[in-house]
Amino acid sequence: MDRKAQTMTSAVGSNRSSRIAGFHKKSPRERLDLVAAFAGLDAGQVAHLANMGNLDPVLADKLIENVIGTMNIPVGIATNMKIDGEDVLIPMATEESSVVAAVCNAAKQNYDAGFSTSVSGNLMIAQVQAVDVRDPSAARLRILERREEIKAACDACDPVLLSLGGGFRDLEVRLLDTPTGTMVVTHLIVDTRDAMGANAVNTMAEKLAPSIAAWSGGRVYLRILSNLADRRLARAHAVWKTADIGGPEVRDGIVSAYQFAAADPYRAATHNKGIMNGISAVVLATGNDTRAVEAGAHAYAARSGRYTSLTTYEVNKDGDLSAAIELPLAVGLIGGATKVHPTARACLAILGVTTAERLARIIAAVGLAQNFSALKALATTGIQKGHMALHAQNIAMMAGAVGEEIDRVARILVERASVRMDVASRVLEEVRGS
Ligand SMILES: CC(C)(COP(=O)([O-])OP(=O)([O-])OC[C@H]1O[C@@H](n2cnc3c(N)ncnc32)[C@H](O)[C@@H]1OP(=O)([O-])[O-])[C@@H](O)C(=O)NCCC(=O)NCCSC(=O)C[C@@](C)(O)CC(=O)[O-]
Ligand SMILES: NC(=O)C1=CN([C@@H]2O[C@H](COP(=O)(O)OP(=O)(O)OC[C@H]3O[C@@H](n4cnc5c(N)ncnc54)[C@H](OP(=O)(O)O)[C@@H]3O)[C@@H](O)[C@H]2O)C=CC1
Incomplete structure (x- = not known):
């Protein structure tokens, strides 16, 4: 630890308080020194955090608050994908081994036919919550009658969006029964074009709130978008020929695995987690909001009142495996980090997308x-064989392998069919002793 950090350890160490006034006004390096003193980081850890890799520290410090470093996640490329007849290389940012390989592997097995995709639109929903409304049913109609006024107010909020062909599209007013009475919830439905649109629709909701309070005769609390973007669905469909995937037993095993997920929320959560392995990786690589997409996906999976699979699998008339996915995908090419993060920009360039709609289709x-x-x-060899073979390198590194030792230890773990930390430690000793 350097002298400055040591001084801070003595100053802060005696009083390890997380109450640090004005932390946000310091520079990333000043904050890092304070954190190092608080947590007793060693010089190596401090130097590691201070190295922001390929993200400009000035930009990092503007993207979020209280920055002290960056967390680098590998970007891998999924090959073999043909989407709507076009070959695409897919950048995926993930920390999990075998995720990228799995996409390459699936796409290789239906490369000739590829995937066909569609979307339901680019529409986002903003919600305005009104409470303490004496006559909710009549209030609903009073708001619906103001449609043109509401449209004009929304469109006036965002002339740029309007000039790009976006803006207000529709109005819904829902009545929700709650323990404290009937809430009147207004939905502003807005085409946000190539933006995810959170800020655009939130601005509209806040602007309209006083009018909605007046028209409803109640009080307005929340004014915020809904992440259940069910008017912005992305869909993909593909057929894997039975002969190309190992025969009818493999096909039927996959259909059965799907039916298990469709019937059981315990299995559906894992099934959908696997889907999100791919989806979140592309969402992150392109600088989009992973939490927004995750929330939308899981809410959509539970839309019937019972949490279920986001995909379906059937045997088609030719005896082949026909698969489909449908989920909300509110992603953009502008806004958030998409336009300012250089890695996101490069990933969007690799994808060659020019519209948010195309990006959503690819992600689906x-x-x-x-x-x-x-x-x-899962329906054949089990997940361990392929996944753990690739994960073996992580286990080798966790056991302390470095450089060429990593591949050697990983290979031996796979050969011994025992991808475990304790085994890796022993194998590492053997490798070092040989
Ligand atoms: C791992 C594989 C792909 C091996 O599969 P394999 O059949 O042994 O692979 P292969 O050596 O025959 O190669 C076939 C193709 O796969 C790709 N491929 C093969 N290896 C690599 C690699 N190293 N790097 C990049 N791509 C790779 C590549 O495209 C290759 O073609 P080629 O390029 O040789 O012409 C397969 O076992 C697999 O797809 N497993 C599924 C892995 C998976 O789902 N991982 C996610 C993590 S587990 C999880 O979180 C989700 C889960 C499982 O719980 C979800 C659920 O329960 O539903
Ligand atoms: N619950 C949630 O999910 C929430 C998410 N967020 C965050 O909001 C961010 C996304 O907000 P978003 O509104 O998309 O981003 P921005 O507000 O940053 O950008 C959208 C704006 O860009 C302008 N624009 C320029 N070109 C285009 C184009 N081709 N298509 C559409 N708009 C264009 C528009 O008008 P103009 O120039 O007038 O701005 C538009 O309003 C993300 O960071 C997300 O994490 C925020 C709140 C809640």
């Missing part, structure tokens, strides 16, 4: 490919 196809590979592995 990746989710389906990811799910196909996981189900195929």
Whole structure:
């Protein structure tokens, strides 16, 4: 630890308080020194955090608050994907081994036919919550009658969006029964074009709130978008020929795995987690909001009142495996980090997308490919064989292997069919002693 950090340890160490006034006004390096003193980080850890890699420290410090470093996640490329007849290389940012390989593997097995995709639109929903409304049913109609006024107010909020062909599209007013009375919830439905649109629709909701309070005769609390973006669905469909995936037993095993997920929320959560392995990786690589997409996906999976699979698998008339996915995908090419993060910009350039709609379609196809590979592995050899073979390198590194030792230890773990930390430690000793 350097002298400055040591001084801080003595100053802060005696009083390890997390109450640090004005932390946000310091520079990343000043904050890092304070944190190092608080947590007793060694010089190596401090130097590691201070190295922001390929993200400009000035930009990092503007993207979020109280920055002290960056967390680098590998970006891998999924190959073999053909989407709507076009070959695409897919950048995926993930920390999990075998995720990228799984997409490559699925896409290789239906490369000739590829994936066909569609979307339901680019529409986002903003909600305005009114409470203490004496006559909710009549209030609903009073708001619906103001449609043109509401449209004009929304469109006036965002002339840029309007000039790009976006803006207000529709109005819904829902009555919700709650323990404290009937709430009147207004939905502003807005085409946000190539933006995810959170800020655009939130601005509209806040602008309209006083009018909605007046028209409803109640009080307005929340004014915020809904992440259940069910008017912005992305869909992908693919057929894997039975002969190309190992025969009818493999096909039927995959269908059965899907039916298990469709019937059981315990299995559906894992099934959908596998889908999100692919989806979140592309969402993150392109600088989009992973939490927004995750929330939308899981809410959509539970839309019937019972949590279920986001994909479906059937045997088609030719006896082949026909698979589909449908989920909300509110992603953009502008806004958030998409336009300012250089890695996101480069990933969007690799994808060659020029519209948010195309990006959503690609992401849906990746989710389906990811799910196909996981189900195929689970219904045949089991997940360990492929996944753990790739994960063996992580286990080798955790056991302390460095440089060429990593591949050697990983290979031996796979050969011995025992991808475990204790075994890796022993193998590492053997490798070092040989
Ligand atoms: C791991 C594989 C792909 C091996 O599969 P394999 O059949 O042994 O692979 P292969 O050596 O025959 O190669 C086939 C193709 O796979 C790709 N491939 C093969 N290896 C690599 C690699 N190292 N790097 C990149 N791509 C790779 C590549 O495209 C290759 O073609 P080629 O390029 O050789 O012409 C397969 O077992 C698999 O797809 N497994 C599924 C893995 C998976 O789903 N991982 C996610 C993590 S587990 C999880 O979180 C989700 C889960 C499982 O719980 C979800 C659920 O329960 O539903
Ligand atoms: N619950 C949630 O999910 C929430 C998410 N967020 C965050 O909001 C961010 C996304 O907000 P978003 O509104 O998309 O981003 P921005 O507000 O940053 O960008 C959208 C704006 O960009 C302008 N624009 C320029 N070109 C285009 C184009 N081709 N298509 C559409 N708009 C264009 C528009 O008008 P103009 O120039 O007038 O701005 C538009 O309103 C993410 O960081 C997300 O994490 C925020 C709150 C809640």
